[in-house]
Amino acid sequence: MKRKDRLFTIKKLILNHNIATQQELMDHLQKENIQTTQATLSRDIKELNLIKVTQLDRTTKYTFFHDAFHEKSLYYRLEKSLHNYAVSTLCVHFFVILFVSPTHPKIIASLMDELKIPAIAGTIASFDxxxxxxxxxxxxxxxxxxxxxxxxxxxxDDLEKKLAPLF
Known part of the structure; x- marks a missing residue:
């Protein structure tokens, strides 16, 4: 299998599964009929800028550093990040306070900033x-x-369509 195809498959697996270890990733690749060595997989992980994050239930999983996966739209990445890390929201006057699992607010704030929504004056991210x-x-x-x-x-339905009134 070509390297490009293997990298694409790894991206797909990381987006669709909670994978905590290289062995789990290798097992998923084998189910896709992709044979690889641990050394090659380590290089692929580094090249794809995969990082391990701790989820709310204290389990870990591989995910992409916020701008490592350019094939998906910003809207998709924002929605995925909100599903994975956001806990709740609170609206106070012209502020939206988004409570997020620890260490992840910067990812969401960065994605919001990248969308360049005219209605958003700015974002500030703290620990949670x-x-x-x-x-x-x-x-x-x-x-x-x-x-x-x-x-x-x-x-x-369509996050881009829902956010359209803010543009």
Whole structure:
């Protein structure tokens, strides 16, 4: 198998499964009929900028450093990050306070900033909280509702479409 195809398969597996170890990743690759050595897999992990993160349930998994996976849209990456790391939201005037699992707010704030949503004046990330400053209270309420839907895994149909009023 070509290196490019193997890297694509690893990306797909990391996005669709909670993989905690190189051995688990190798097992998933074998199910996809891809044979590789541990040394090659280590090089692939480094090249793809995979990092291990701790989830809320204190288990670990491999994930992509926030801008390592350019094939997916920013909207997809934001939605995936919110599903994986966000806990809850709170809307206060023109602020949206997003409570996130420890060490992950910077990823979400960075993705929000990359979207360049005109309604968002800026973001601030701390250890377990992301503050999103909007221009108006109405825009803050809209964003808060959208983020809450994603966190609660309710229908998000199309995140880009839901965020359109903020542009």
């Amino acid at each position: 909280t992301c503050l999103i400053v909007l221009n108006t209270e109405q825009e803050a309420q809209l964003l808060c509702a959208c983020l809450s839907d994603i966190i609660l895994e309710q229908s998000t």
